[in-house]
Amino acid sequence: MGTSNIADKVVVITGASSGIGESTAKLLARHGAKVVLGARRKDRLDAAVKEISAAGGTAVSVAVDVTKRGEVEGLIRAAVDGFGRVDVIVNDAGIMSIAPIDALKVEEWDRMIDVNLKGLLYGVAAVLPSMQKQKQGHIINLASVFGIKVFAPGGVVYCATKSAVRALTEGLRIELHSQNIRCTMISPGAVATELPEGSSEEATRKNLREFYKAIMAIPANSIASAIAYAIEQPADVEIDEIVIRPTAQDF
Ligand code: NDP
Secondary structure, three states: OOOOOOOOOEEEEEOOOOHHHHHHHHHHHHOOOEEEEEEOOHHHHHHHHHHHHHOOOEEEEEEOOOOOHHHHHHHHHHHHHHHOOOOEEEEOOOOOOOOOHHHOOHHHHHHHHHHHHHHHHHHHHHHHHHHHHHOOEEEEEEOOHHHOOOOOOOOHHHHHHHHHHHHHHHHHHHHHHHHOEEEEEEEEOOEOOOHHHHOOOHHHHHHHHHHHHHOOOEOHHHHHHHHHHHHHOOOOOOOOEEEEOOOOOOO
């Protein structure tokens, strides 16, 4: 196990059943963190935990739907009960449903707001009392390059949720820095994960697959490395923001 500033930290990760979250859990565990994996697909979480444990790491999983505040509280409780504290939360769970606004996919709008925004806030609400008590903590939020630039037609509501994540993370930083709680936002471009499969129209999913291929979407591990970089800094160094995209992606 590693001896970096990541070793022995207790890190809770939402959205850890695939993509960036899963990759981050595995990378941090390799550096000696105790990782607590949350998402809805328990079988996938358990497979990741098994792999981490087999490699000598420490991990547990909790089935959690981040749109349910009580379940997010349960996730944090599991970390505190199991490991005594929470040093870092990675609010990674997110969904992306692409459609022009006049398709009026209102249920998908609701869902994106519930997961990407409210789910992230439930994570903050659940973990903050522990971090305040410890007088130390680190909140890492997954935003997106689509929180910086609006992708339209198609991505309006997704972009709105991610630009809200930007505002929230910056606001949290301003409010929490005096309590020794670091806040970091990670804004990826195209990353090769299951995310583009979240649209209801097959034609849209196909277009996104082709787009991701054309701009050479980067592996989830490249984002995990950025998250590890933010965590491994000395306690008095805060990485506020990292934007990472494929070299071939122009926006
Ligand atoms: P994936 O689809 O691979 O992972 C999304 C994760 O979120 C899954 O583990 C999923 O688990 C979880 N999730 C979705 N809904 C819920 C829910 N209601 N409760 C709990 N967990 C949930 O995509 P990525 O790894 O790419 O996405 C991770 C984050 O990165 C997201 O916030 C995304 O917006 C952001 N991002 C991704 C980019 C990309 O190109 N891939 C670019 C920019 C940002 P489960 O279904 O098991 O619950």
